[in-house]
Amino acid sequence: MHLSPLDATLALAAAWLAIGLCGLVAPASIRLASRVLFPAGALVGLALAAVALSAMFDPPAVRILPLGLPDLPFHARLDSLSAFFLLILGAVAAAVSVFACGYFRRGEGTPPGLQGLYYHAFLASMALVLVADDAYFFMVGWESMALSSFFLVTSDHRHAEIRRAGYLYLLLAHLGAIAILMCFGALQSGSGNYTFQAMREMAPSAGWATTAFMLALIGFGAKAGIVPLHAWLPEAHPAAPSPVSALMSAVMLKTAVYGMLRVTFDLIGFPIWWWGVVALAAGLVSALFGAIYAAVQTDMKRLLAYSSIENLGLIVAGFGLTILFRGFGMNALAALSLTATLYHCLNHAFFKSLLFLATGSVLHATRERSLGRLGGLIHSMPWVAWTALIGTVAIAGLPPLNGFASEWLLLQAFLFSPTLPHSYLNMLVPIAAASIALTAALSGYVMVKFYGVVFLGQPREAKLADAHDAGPWERVGLLLLAAACVVLGLVPATVIGMLDPITRALAGHGIASLAHGWVFLAPIDPQRASYSPLLIFVLTALLVALAWFTVRAFYHGRVRRTGPWDCGFPRLDARMQDTAEGFGQPVRHVFEPFFRVEQSVPTPFDARPRYREVVEDRLWSWLYLPLARGVDRLTFLVTVLQRGRISVYLMYSFGTLLLLLFLVQ
Amino acid sequence: MIDLAGIAAQFAEVVLAVLLAPLLTGWVNQCRAWLQNKSAPGLLQPYRTLNKLFQKEVVLAHNASPLFRIAPYLIFGSLALAAAIVPTLDTGLPLNQAADAIALVGMLALARLFIALAGMDVGTAFGSLGARREMMVGFLAEPALLMVLFTASLISGSTSLSTIVETLAHKEFVIYPSMAFAGVAFTMVSLAENARIPVDNPATHLELTMIHEAMVLEYSGRHLAMIEWAASLKLFVYSCMGLAVFFPFGVAQGGDWLGIVLALPALLVKLALGGAALALIETLSAKLRIFRAPEFLGTAFVFAVLAMLVHVLLEA
Numbered sequence: 016m017h018l019s020p021l022d023a024t025l026a027l028a029a030a031w032l033a034i035g036l037c038g039l040v041a042p043a044s045i046r047l048a049s050r051v052l053f054p055a056g057a058l059v060g061l062a063l064a065a066v067a068l069s070a071m072f073d074p075p076a077v078r079i080l081p082l083g084l085p086d087l088p089f090h091a092r093l094d095s096l097s098a099f100f101l102l103i104l105g106a107v108a109a110a111v112s113v114f115a116c117g118y119f120r121r122g123e124g125t126p127p128g129l130q131g132l133y134y135h136a137f138l139a140s141m142a143l144v145l146v147a148d149d150a151y152f153f154m155v156g157w158e159s160m161a162l163s164s165f166f167l168v169t170s171d172h173r174h175a176e177i178r179r180a181g182y183l184y185l186l187l188a189h190l191g192a193i194a195i196l197m198c199f200g201a202l203q204s205g206s207g208n209y210t211f212q213a214m215r216e217m218a219p220s221a222g223w224a225t226t227a228f229m230l231a232l233i234g235f236g237a238k239a240g241i242v243p244l245h246a247w248l249p250e251a252h253p254a255a256p257s258p259v260s261a262l263m264s265a266v267m268l269k270t271a272v273y274g275m276l277r278v279t280f281d282l283i284g285f286p287i288w289w290w291g292v293v294a295l296a297a298g299l300v301s302a303l304f305g306a307i308y309a310a311v312q313t314d315m316k317r318l319l320a321y322s323s324i325e326n327l328g329l330i331v332a333g334f335g336l337t338i339l340f341r342g343f344g345m346n347a348l349a350a351l352s353l354t355a356t357l358y359h360c361l362n363h364a365f366f367k368s369l370l371f372l373a374t375g376s377v378l379h380a381t382r383e384r385s386l387g388r389l390g391g392l393i394h395s396m397p398w399v400a401w402t403a404l405i406g407t408v409a410i411a412g413l414p415p416l417n418g419f420a421s422e423w424l425l426l427q428a429f430l431f432s433p434t435l436p437h438s439y440l441n442m443l444v445p446i447a448a449a450s451i452a453l454t455a456a457l458s459g460y461v462m463v464k465f466y467g468v469v470f471l472g473q474p475r476e477a478k479l480a481d482a483h484d485a486g487p488w489e490r491v492g493l494l495l496l497a498a499a500c501v502v503l504g505l506v507p508a509t510v511i512g513m514l515d516p517i518t519r520a521l522a523g524h525g526i527a528s529l530a531h532g533w534v535f536l537a538p539i540d541p542q543r544a545s546y547s548p549l550l551i552f553v554l555t556a557l558l559v560a561l562a563w564f565t566v567r568a569f570y571h572g573r574v575r576r577t578g579p580w581d582c583g584f585p586r587l588d589a590r591m592q593d594t595a596e597g598f599g600q601p602v603r604h605v606f607e608p609f610f611r612v613e614q615s616v617p618t619p620f621d622a623r624p625r626y627r628e629v630v631e632d633r634l635w636s637w638l639y640l641p642l643a644r645g646v647d648r649l650t651f652l653v654t655v656l657q658r659g660r661i662s663v664y665l666m667y668s669f670g671t672l673l674l675l676l677f678l679v680q
Numbered sequence: 681m682i683d684l685a686g687i688a689a690q691f692a693e694v695v696l697a698v699l700l701a702p703l704l705t706g707w708v709n710q711c712r713a714w715l716q717n718k719s720a721p722g723l724l725q726p727y728r729t730l731n732k733l734f735q736k737e738v739v740l741a742h743n744a745s746p747l748f749r750i751a752p753y754l755i756f757g758s759l760a761l762a763a764a765i766v767p768t769l770d771t772g773l774p775l776n777q778a779a780d781a782i783a784l785v786g787m788l789a790l791a792r793l794f795i796a797l798a799g800m801d802v803g804t805a806f807g808s809l810g811a812r813r814e815m816m817v818g819f820l821a822e823p824a825l826l827m828v829l830f831t832a833s834l835i836s837g838s839t840s841l842s843t844i845v846e847t848l849a850h851k852e853f854v855i856y857p858s859m860a861f862a863g864v865a866f867t868m869v870s871l872a873e874n875a876r877i878p879v880d881n882p883a884t885h886l887e888l889t890m891i892h893e894a895m896v897l898e899y900s901g902r903h904l905a906m907i908e909w910a911a912s913l914k915l916f917v918y919s920c921m922g923l924a925v926f927f928p929f930g931v932a933q934g935g936d937w938l939g940i941v942l943a944l945p946a947l948l949v950k951l952a953l954g955g956a957a958l959a960l961i962e963t964l965s966a967k968l969r970i971f972r973a974p975e976f977l978g979t980a981f982v983f984a985v986l987a988m989l990v991h992v993l994l995e996a
Contacts, residue, residue, distance in 0.1 A: 423783070
């Protein structure tokens with residue numbers, strides 16, 4: 016029997032659900048979860064990645080499911096865009112599930128079997144979101160994704176701050192979902208037909224299209240953590256168990272990008288150029304905001320969460336640039352910037368999940384999340400440290416790893432934008448390119464801080480010296496993701512070839528035909544720009560080896576071990592190293608106006624000096640708290656109506672009835 | 681199709697860059713000593729220092745990790761590759777296809793990441809202080825450098841450094857106002873990136889102000905030699921980058937050997953003049969307080985953005 020990729024995808028999603036339900040057999044059994052559930056989930060993920068890869072170049076497949084509401088069956092569709100995001104989901108889920116086999120332990124909040132149920136339901140709902148082809152199915156998948164991840168975020172629900180984080184997450188997820196629902200409402204243009212096929216065929220007026228786009232940007236932006244809808248992200252990511260943070264950051268945020276692309280380029284189909292300016296501005300602001308805030312964080316998972324805001328900002332900026340080019344009919348350049356956007360989605364999925372898993376291993380070994388109590392782990396946890404180093408170089412956007420390849424493409428796309436037929440827009444280019452360059456440089460700063468404070472230096476606490484390294488399952492998960500970061504970085508031309516069907520479908524143009532062999536990446540024209548990470552990698556490795564052997568051959572390899580020198584200072588201890596606050600100080604100093612800083616510094620005569628410094632997001636006091644107070648006040652007004660006496664409520668019904676009768680007449 | 685002559689020329693260029701780099705450092709030191717009315721060390725002093733360091737044994741802190749030991753080679757390797765990317769003698773070299781201006785900035789950033797991580801590895805107060813300051817300089821200087829190179833790329837319609845050199849050297853002589861802004865920005869960035877006055881001082885170990893020296897305090901023997909050599913290479917790369925973008929005259933085009941032979945004296949003269957100018961700037965300016973360094977670099981960044989704006993507004 017021949018199984019089409021779409022059927023296979025649906026079957027695999029069902030398999031994930033079934034695996035999750037198996038967890039209910041013995042919810043407290045750690046053996047069941049780590050020996051059966053997660054390995055099986057990993058295999059399903061691998062199969063899904065293989066299916067998605069094979070479906071990349073197929074024409075779109077459609078299927079009507081025997082599920083759904085009466086007369087409103089669910090529609091499913093698998094095209095190259097869905098297949099690409101399914102590939103991210105499958106591949107990342109496989110590696111993260113392998114890691115999770117060794118991760119969940121006894122006595123950490125929710126029992127492991129239930130954890131497995133939520134986890135696999137989360138994976139399955141993400142797969143359904145990506146194949147949904149009507150608004151009902153999409154919203155069902157979307158909401159199950161939000162709910163299952165809510166339960167995962169609050170798995171350690173005994174802590175009040177984790178419950179608070181979960182609440183905030185659920186709140187913003189629902190605000191986003193409402194916006195998405197209204198967006199679909201605007202797209203069906205009064206026809207009452209909510210299948211995506213009908214929306215594709217319908218040509219809404221410019222006004223309705225703009226409304227739909229703005230609602231989509233808000234709704235999906237809330238999921239992607241675009242400023243100012245980012246507040247849940249730095250709270251929810253640290254609260255969740257590390258494999259879940261990895262999945263949320265690597266895949267769930269990408270479903271938001273998928274939604275934006277689907278609505279803008281597929282359902283609406285004719286983007287108007289100025290939408291691009293809005294998306295570009297929102298993306299750039301988020302990217303800079305994320306990078307600046309990541310630099311001052313003291314909790315390693317919060318730091319990575321802010322870095323996710325930064326990367327999603329870059330992705331949304333690329334999305335905006337694509338709209339801009341597409342709106343002016345410059346399809347080749349739209350294809351270039353869309354390629355950069357999708358490539359960055361892929362890269363971010365791998366390096367961010369790698370780093371989140373590494374923090375998971377560190378957290379398990381040390382029970383510390385605060386950067387101020389870590390340090391020196393490269394000695395006790397070499398596996399985690401060296402794989403995390405690959406992730407660090409990749410996320411800092413350095414050649415020859417994958418983060419650089421997509422940033423290179425994005426910068427190339429920006430350098431072409433002076434050809435836009437609009438003089439004011441051309442002035443935007445230097446500003447946009449400058450903020451992307453600044454963001455990239457800041458992410459280097461952030462990652463040196465992250466890696467240096469966690470893995471290098473002296474252990475800041477005595478217990479760190481005997482922290483155990485990651486177990487075999489965890490090592491395999493980390494190694495898989497690190498290998499993906501290296502491979503994706505070294506063969507960008509192949510990756511671009513893979514993205515070709517998507518750019519052809521969405522931007523009406525492909526750039527892979529211009530590729531200059533598989534070694535060189537030359538997206539437009541080799542005369543304009545070309546880049547070959549493989550050559551750079553091989554030659555740098557050669558030069559390093561050559562330098563090493565030459566030094567050994569001409570001189571010697573003698574080493575003597577002794578205490579550190581430190582300018583002759585004899586009483587060095589671990590507290591003299593920079594803390595996380597100290598390392599972030601220059602950024603706090605340079606970008607002072609962006610932060611709300613509370614500082615208390617002791618007087619020189621204080622016998623027990625305590626330094627305290629809290630750096631907060633200004634948007635809390637400027638936006639969220641006033642909003643919350645406003646809602647509070649409104650609900651208070653509602654209590655005026657709420658008398659608690661049945662006669663009063665009957666009066667209300669009677670009055671409403673009279674009013675309606677009056678109106679109907 | 682493998683271009684053997686091109687590969688040979690490329691190899692010769694890397695070797696030449698690696699061997700010449702300490703000479704440039706020696707020349708700058710000599711000029712600075714003359715300008716400051718001191719008796720100068722010999723031109724070959726940096727080579728003697730390197731030789732001395734290579735012969736000494738490495739004294740390593742107990743808790744230095746393997747990363748600390750491989751970092752000097754990694755830094756040296758990435759900077760040597762950066763030197764290979766910049767078209768110093770010829771624009772037709774094979775590596776110019778493999779890496780463009782953005783990749784060049786990437787390689788410099790890679791070297792910086794490793795030197796900062798190595799600085800934090802032993803866990804001394806000075807090491808992490810130096811790493812933090814180096815990254816502070818880096819996150820402001822790197823985008824400024826990128827913007828300078830973007831301005832040149834917009835003028836020549838390519839981010840490939842060879843094409844930039846060919847375009848700028850061959851167009852009829854036009855003074856681009858944008859390049860004036862870019863030149864100021866580039867000078868400021870190179871001073872900061874090469875640990876020169878007014879941002880850092882390569883000649884002292886004064887704790888309050890040092891950046892580069894603080895990071896490498898724990899290094900000794902051959903590791904220190906590699907780091908010092910890499911620092912010379914970095915100065916060489918920045919000088920050649922500046923010459924390639926702002927004075928691209930005399931660089932051979934198309935890989936003929938005669939052109940390369942003629943380009944060598946041109947390069948040496950340009951480097952000698954550039955080194956003397958650097959020494960003059962260092963002598964005339966005073967060291968900034970470290971808190972003022974972000975302002976200095978912020979100014980450079982603004983100049984670089986202005987350069988691009990000016991290009992878009994006036995020249996496009």
